[in-house]
Structure formats: C-alpha cells, structure tokens
Amino acid sequence: MCTIAIEIRSVDGPDSTFILGEPDPGTGGNGPAAVRGVCLPWDANATISGFTITNGFTRTDGDSNCEQGGGGARIRRTCVITNCVIIGNHAYGRAGGLNLQSGVAADCQIINNEAEANTGGGVFVLKDGLLQDCTISGNTAHLWGGGICVEDTAHGAGGIVRRCKIINNTTETHGGAGAMLYNAGEIHDSLISGNNSGQHAGGVYFVDGGKIVNCTIVTNVAAANAGGVVIGSGTSAIINSIVLDNSSSDPNTPNWSKGPTGTSLYTCTLPFAMQGVGNIATNAYFVDASAGDFNLTTPSPCINAGDNAYAWFPVRHFRQTKFRKGSTDTKYALIIA
Numbered sequence: 001m002c003t004i005a006i007e008i009r010s011v012d013g014p015d016s017t018f019i020l021g022e023p024d025p026g027t028g029g030n031g032p033a034a035v036r037g038v039c040l041p042w043d044a045n046a047t048i049s050g051f052t053i054t055n056g057f058t059r060t061d062g063d064s065n066c067e068q069g070g071g072g073a074r075i076r077r078t079c080v081i082t083n084c085v086i087i088g089n090h091a092y093g094r095a096g097g098l099n100l101q102s103g104v105a106a107d108c109q110i111i112n113n114e115a116e117a118n119t120g121g122g123v124f125v126l127k128d129g130l131l132q133d134c135t136i137s138g139n140t141a142h143l144w145g146g147g148i149c150v151e152d153t154a155h156g157a158g159g160i161v162r163r164c165k166i167i168n169n170t171t172e173t174h175g176g177a178g179a180m181l182y183n184a185g186e187i188h189d190s191l192i193s194g195n196n197s198g199q200h201a202g203g204v205y206f207v208d209g210g211k212i213v214n215c216t217i218v219t220n221v222a223a224a225n226a227g228g229v230v231i232g233s234g235t236s237a238i239i240n241s242i243v244l245d246n247s248s249s250d251p252n253t254p255n256w257s258k259g260p261t262g263t264s265l266y267t268c269t270l271p272f273a274m275q276g277v278g279n280i281a282t283n284a285y286f287v288d289a290s291a292g293d294f295n296l297t298t299p300s301p302c303i304n305a306g307d308n309a310y311a312w313f314p315v316r317h318f319r320q321t322k323f324r325k326g327s328t329d330t331k332y333a334l335i336i337a
Helices: none
Strands: 007-009 018-020 038-040 047-049 052-054 073-076 080-082 085-087 098-101 104-106 109-111 123-126 130-132 135-137 148-151 160-162 165-167 179-182 186-188 191-193 204-207 211-213 216-218 229-231 237-239 242-244 256-258 263-265 286-288 293-296
Touching: 073 080, 098 104, 148 186, 179 186, 229 237
Parallel strands: 007 047, 018 052, 038 073, 047 080, 052 085, 073 098, 080 104, 085 109, 098 123, 104 130, 109 135, 123 148, 130 160, 135 165, 148 179, 160 186, 165 191, 179 204, 186 211, 191 216, 204 229, 211 237, 216 242, 229 256, 237 263
Antiparallel strands: 286 293
C-alpha cells in the first residue's frame, strides 16, 4: 500500500518487474490472510507504472470493494495506474483484476483474472473512474461483467471506458460477459468481441442506465438471449455502433434485445433494425472477421451512416491531464462518418 504522493515506476517495465500478492495460507486462495497486489488509497495522489501484478487475492469478509475487491490492484481517487500487466489475480468480491474507484488506468493489459463470487472479472469501475487504452481479455466473473462492470448506485456520471479491447471474457451464471453497465457509465470507441455469457448478453448488459458510443460488438455468445446487447430500462443508450455476428440460444435475438425505454441511434444490426433514429439492418462487410479484422471494406453501408454529433468524448477533470486530452480517434467506431 502507498499512502503518499509519489510515482512508483519500474526501470525495465512489466516484462521483468513483478509485484506479487499472496493467497491465504489456510485456504490456498481468498481468505482472511490473503494479500492483494497493489492498493493506492483515497487522495494519495500516487502513480504506479511499469509492473506485472499477479497472484493477488482478497479477503472473503467485509465490504465487496474495500476488503473483497481488486485482487490485483485497488486504485482510488486521484491515483493512476499505467503500463501494467494485471494477470492471474483473484477476488471474492468486485474485480478479480482491477478495482478502480474514481482513479485512472491507462495502457494496461488486464488478463485472466477472476471475481469468484461477484462482478467484474477483469475490472470494476465505480463512480467516475477512467479506463483508457487497455486490453481486457480472458477474465471471468461469477455473476455480471466478465470483462468489465461499470457502476454508479447514485445515478451519477459513472465511470468511462475508452479505446479498449474487451475480448474473450466470461460470466458463469448471469450476463454481460464483455461488460455490464449498471445505472451509469459509458464505453466509447471500443471493440467488444468473443465474450461468452452464462445467461444473457454476451457483449453488453445495460441495467437502468449507461451508454455505448462508437463501438463494435461482434462474435459474442449468450446461453440465453441476446448474444450482443441487452438494452434495459431507464436511460440506457447505444449510439453509432455495430452489433453483428453474435449468437444466442434464442434464434429471435442473436444480436440484441431491447426494453421499452432504452435508446438506440445510428446503429447497425441484424436481423432487423433497432427502433430509433438512423438505425439500419445490414451486413457490415468487415475486412476479415474470422481473423479479427473488423475494419470495414469500401462497399459497407455502415460507412458514413453515423452521426458526427455523437463523435465526442466527455472531458472531466481527471488529475492526469495527459489521459483526458486527445482527438475523437474512433479506431473501433466503424460506423462514424
């Protein structure tokens, strides 16, 4: 744990510099004497960069964030984690890999972590945390959000995920294998692919809020309905996105399922278009979907089919300004004009 304003940076980077947690000696896993990898607490103003963080575990009692969350790392307000590989960690509560509460995470790989009894196998983002330019892959959650869970119980602005690859994650029993957005939170300019849900929404599950903007949601699988997205009630919205080539056990909802109040705009899907302005039902004509190249070929009807009014990113006052500035680079926003 670091409690002072300091930058902890490795000399040779994550390939050769490791931070190791430790399982509870009595259980061999999570338990009262388990040790997580990193903890940067509230208002420490600390930065950690250039490490592989692995073999972290958490307690099984106490709060699902504080004591049970973030087997790899727990990063809180004013703190930053960059250029780290968070791999092979476990939590009993929220976030096997990274528990991010109003902090910033950038340029990290979050791989093969597990939330054994809760949500956010890879990452749990609470309040106004920012996760940017990261790969979230191969993580597992027992309940929701195999890759990422973004939550704000007070219906505030919620956390933001930007320019990330959310791929090959799993939920065991519930939904949102790629991501779950609960009450709030946004995912921008990201690829959500190859995720597998034990129930609903192989790609993204919206619960009473949240927003997906400029994303490609493809080749995800759900055991029940909606291989791509389940758009729930409240202020849930999907905009300028592609939702294709997903699958579920319900032949009527291979790609999406939508409640009565969610919003969808300028989004491409099949077998029929979502209700809302600018939505289309068509093949996107990817360059090579089987090889994971989801760029569009020239004949694609998705080119110039979006609305540039939504090609924006909400700027907030994160401490590290270098992580909040930038263009509206939409590498995975393949439908933008």
